[in-house]
Amino acid sequence: MSIARYIKDIGRGREGARSLDREQAYDLMTQVLEGQVSDLEIGAFAIAMRIKGESLDELEGFLAATVERCLPVDCPRPAVVLPSYNGARKLPNLTPLLAQMLAQEGVPVLVHGMAHDPGRVTTAQIFHGLGLPVVHDLAGIEQAWRRREPAFIRTEHLCPPLARLLDARWVIGLRNPAHTVAKLLDPCPPGQALRVVNYTHPEYGQTLTQFLQRTRANALLMRGTEGEPVADPRRTPKMELFLGGVPQPALGVAAREGVLTEMPLLPRECDAATTAMYIQSVASGEKPAPAALVQQVECLLQALEHLPAAALTPHEPAA
Numbered sequence: 001m002s003i004a005r006y007i008k009d010i011g012r013g014r015e016g017a018r019s020l021d022r023e024q025a026y027d028l029m030t031q032v033l034e035g036q037v038s039d040l041e042i043g044a045f046a047i048a049m050r051i052k053g054e055s056l057d058e059l060e061g062f063l064a065a066t067v068e069r070c071l072p073v074d075c076p077r078p079a080v081v082l083p084s085y086n087g088a089r090k091l092p093n094l095t096p097l098l099a100q101m102l103a104q105e106g107v108p109v110l111v112h113g114m115a116h117d118p119g120r121v122t123t124a125q126i127f128h129g130l131g132l133p134v135v136h137d138l139a140g141i142e143q144a145w146r147r148r149e150p151a152f153i154r155t156e157h158l159c160p161p162l163a164r165l166l167d168a169r170w171v172i173g174l175r176n177p178a179h180t181v182a183k184l185l186d187p188c189p190p191g192q193a194l195r196v197v198n199y200t201h202p203e204y205g206q207t208l209t210q211f212l213q214r215t216r217a218n219a220l221l222m223r224g225t226e227g228e229p230v231a232d233p234r235r236t237p238k239m240e241l242f243l244g245g246v247p248q249p250a251l252g253v254a255a256r257e258g259v260l261t262e263m264p265l266l267p268r269e270c271d272a273a274t275t276a277m278y279i280q281s282v283a284s285g286e287k288p289a290p291a292a293l294v295q296q297v298e299c300l301l302q303a304l305e306h307l308p309a310a311a312l313t314p315h316e317p318a319a
Contacts (some may be wrong), residue, residue, distance in 0.1 A: 003028050003037050003045060011048035025061025033069055042168055046176035054177055059211055062181050070159045070187040073141060075108055078307040080300055081195040083183045084113035086227025091265050094124045094293060098230045099150035100283055101297045103214030107304065110141060111152035112158050112185065114166065118277045121272050127152045129276030137273035158187060194303055198224025216245035218307060220300060233264045233290030243302050253299050264290040
């Protein structure tokens with residue numbers, strides 16, 4: 001098989017490219033994930049989409065094909081899913097702290113992402129430093145949740161074909177739609193989990209808002225910290241909550257405006273060992289948790305209380 005016919009549509013440049021419909025996008029991603037296309041075609045697909053950008057139909061089709069090839073994770077009670085794909089470069093990566101704070105409240109937390117990223121500190125590295133479980137299968141996830149610990153699973157174990165497509169970045173030098181799909185990926189059955197979806201560019205936040213509404217998602221949408229699904233500890237970002245795709249402004253968090261009068265106590269270095277030591281000191285009560293993370297945890301806990309009602313809403317794409 002070939003995706004050449006799709007590349008002809010999406011590969012005509014920013015002005016001339018035509019977007020695929022959901023079924024075409026699903027078929028394209030299915031062929032890519034199943035290894036039915038050449039490396040040259042994957043490169044052309046990645047570059048064409050990088051220039052054009054994903055439409056809502058394309059995102060929906062890409063994500064549907066990926067979820068079908070994911071390890072299915074059943075949740076004993078409403079869970080939180082944290083896609084972690086950027087890591088830290090300048091600020092400490094506090095995604096593990098967010099996961100641990102939620103787990104301490106009895107919430108099943110699943111974090112997924114890549115194990116290594118050159119030049120960045122990944123969540124997997126910090127989990128290792130904290131002695132938190134980096135699991136390989138469903139049994140590992142269930143064991144972690146029984147111990148009230150967050151579970152981290154590498155993408156290569158959660159969805160091996162997605163991990164291979166993500167790795168194309170190191171050959172091509174550019175991100176591809178797999179990176180967007182990964183940040184939207186929820187391996188739990190519809191209605192059983194709330195995912196944190198983050199963005200770095202404000203205009204992409206608008207696209208994701210439309211996508212979450214259209215797919216009737218349960219999600220917390222926010223501008224991430226260096227691309228991680230955790231609130232910036234220096235200044236609380238706006239947190240928008242969607243249940244069944246419906247915005248819940250009463251449950252969200254407003255952005256902190258104005259001049260900062262006090263900076264939170266953060267480690268000076270962002271390496272994995274230093275970050276792990278800081279997280280341990282917060283978990284033990286030796287140091288206070290950043291106010292922005294406390295607000296994020298409170299927001300997620302409130303949302304989970306409303307999740308069972310939202311789960312009754314069908315999650316098929318709106319007509």
